[in-house]
Amino acid sequence: MCGGSQxxxxxxxxxxxxxxxxxxxxxxxxxxxxxEAWSYEAPEDKQDVFARTACPAFxxxxxxxxxxxxxVELPCLCKPEQVQSVVWFFRxxxxxxxxxxxxxxxxxxxxxxxxxxxxxxxxxxRFSIRLFSLLIFxxxxxxAGVYICGSAHKDFFYGYDLDIQEAATLSFTxxxxxxxxxxxxxxxxxLSALYHLFTSFQPWSVCDRCGVPGEQVRAGLCYIxxxxxxxxxxxxxxxxxxxxxxxxxxxxxxxxxxxxxxLEVRSCHMTCPSxxxxxxxxxxxxxxxxxSASLPTGLPLYYLTHPDGQVLTLGCPGAxxxxxxxxxxxxxxxxxxxxxxxxxxxxxxxxxxxxHLLFQPAQTQDSGVYYCWLYGHRAAEIHLLVYxxxxxxxxxxxxxxxxxxxxxxxxxxxxxAVFFLLMLGRAVLRHRREQSHVD
Numbered sequence: 001m002c003g004g005s006q007x008x009x010x011x012x013x014x015x016x017x018x019x020x021x022x023x024x025x026x027x028x029x030x031x032x033x034x035x036e037a038w039s040y041e042a043p044e045d046k047q048d049v050f051a052r053t054a055c056p057a058f059x060x061x062x063x064x065x066x067x068x069x070x071x072v073e074l075p076c077l078c079k080p081e082q083v084q085s086v087v088w089f090f091r092x093x094x095x096x097x098x099x100x101x102x103x104x105x106x107x108x109x110x111x112x113x114x115x116x117x118x119x120x121x122x123x124x125x126r127f128s129i130r131l132f133s134l135l136i137f138x139x140x141x142x143x144a145g146v147y148i149c150g151s152a153h154k155d156f157f158y159g160y161d162l163d164i165q166e167a168a169t170l171s172f173t174x175x176x177x178x179x180x181x182x183x184x185x186x187x188x189x190x191l192s193a194l195y196h197l198f199t200s201f202q203p204w205s206v207c208d209r210c211g212v213p214g215e216q217v218r219a220g221l222c223y224i225x226x227x228x229x230x231x232x233x234x235x236x237x238x239x240x241x242x243x244x245x246x247x248x249x250x251x252x253x254x255x256x257x258x259x260x261x262x263l264e265v266r267s268c269h270m271t272c273p274s275x276x277x278x279x280x281x282x283x284x285x286x287x288x289x290x291x292s293a294s295l296p297t298g299l300p301l302y303y304l305t306h307p308d309g310q311v312l313t314l315g316c317p318g319a320x321x322x323x324x325x326x327x328x329x330x331x332x333x334x335x336x337x338x339x340x341x342x343x344x345x346x347x348x349x350x351x352x353x354x355x356h357l358l359f360q361p362a363q364t365q366d367s368g369v370y371y372c373w374l375y376g377h378r379a380a381e382i383h384l385l386v387y388x389x390x391x392x393x394x395x396x397x398x399x400x401x402x403x404x405x406x407x408x409x410x411x412x413x414x415x416x417a418v419f420f421l422l423m424l425g426r427a428v429l430r431h432r433r434e435q436s437h438v439d
Contacts, residue, residue, distance in 0.1 A: 061159040061232065061246065065162075065163040065165060066321055069356065072164075072321070073320075074147055076132040079158070080157075087151055088134045088147060088150070089102055089103070093146065103129070141164050141165070147162055163243070169261075170263050195224050195254070197222065197243065198223055198224075198225070199220040199222060199223070200223045201218050201220040202220075206270070207270035208324040212269075214326060214376070216266050217336070219263055219264075220263075221243075222261055224240070226239060226248075232247075234247050302381070302382045304382060307362075307389025309361050311360055312358075314357040314372075316355065316372035319355055319372075321354075324375055324376065330371075339351050348360050362386045363386060364387070364388060365386075369384075
């Protein structure tokens with residue numbers, strides 16, 4: 001999933017849990033409280049998968065590397081049958097064992113409120129435990145470290161050596177050049193032959209749209225090959241790990257900046273699969289001049305309201321790091337080549353490396369209907385309403401305040417003029433009646 005050289009190290013998604021994260025927001029100016037997370041207690045009839053998998057007698061750590069910004073899922077691949085809930089332990093690579101943190105609160109099978117997950121914050125505000133798997137929303141470099149699936153009694157079952165790498169460059173390539181450069185790319189070799197650094201690229205994703213021009217993406221992560229890796233962080237005869245792994249000896253003095261972590265994008269076009277012939281209902285609608293757009297699309301429908309002036313992040317439901325995700329606003333595609341951190345400076349709307357649509361910040365003109373695509377097909381429809389939010393801002397200092405005052409005063413003046421005209425007309429009419437009565 002994260003590096004083409006060692007696919008056996010990265011097959012971590014087992015389908016044991018399903019993410020329902022849709023959208024997240026925060027206001028950087030106001031700190032958010034630490035959120036509650038929970039363990040998900042699996043039903044009794046779901047325990048057979050663990051009965052067939054024995055835990056290792058000697059705890060080792062499976063290396064896993066991801067790009068920054070993605071949602072990481074770490075499944076607990078083994079545990080005793082009698083254990084009904086798990087606790088995940090976390091420690092950074094260079095910290096002492098006394099600094100280990102427990103990630104649990106034993107609240108059962110509640111769902112994480114996605115509207116309360118900050119765009120960037122402490123790990124405790126961005127994790128959830130579901131069906132024993134640990135989900136880390138929008139993982140960053142600070143989340144790299146050792147993760148252990150265990151119990152409240154400090155029994156340890158399975159461990160991960162997680163490396164989160166931040167893409168230093170975002171490049172846009174043509175198809176011929178990218179096909180010629182698939183696979184590994186050597187970057188640096190130490191003179192003493194103790195280790196060898198290289199960038200390993202995952203395969204190109206499928207085209208993220210069909211029927212219209214789309215994009216393909218692939219990530220290139222930093223890896224190291226050495227015969228002197230820490231035995232606790234590798235399997236038998238394993239000589240390759242990611243550059244940020246705890247298996248890399250400190251004596252190497254390895255600096256990740258020596259190898260570029262990249263995210264590459266190229267254009268593509270994919271034909272949509274054949275669809276069923278139009279129904280009689282569509283024929284009748286076209287006969288009466290109605291558009292098929294008024295019919296239900298069949299997509300999951302979501303509604304979101306959000307105050308303007310604050311950061312907003314939209315995530316596509318069901319998306320995983322290896323999926324091709326695209327975004328549209330109505331019928332207008334939003335391309336990475338035009339809306340990404342590498343496309344230019346000062347962009348307010350970008351698609352980050354985790355495939356999220358990021359508004360920095362959201363404004364009232366961002367209101368509208370947004371669609372996300374998964375594997376070339378539309379997967380969800382999101383209706384976004386961004387409303388004015390004053391907060392600590394003075395009402396008089398709002399940029400729309402003068403226009404609003406003019407509209408209110410103009411309406412009041414018009415109503416006053418109409419009132420006086422009616423009163424004048426009434427007086428004139430009464431005067432004429434009285435005059436005619438005297439005559």
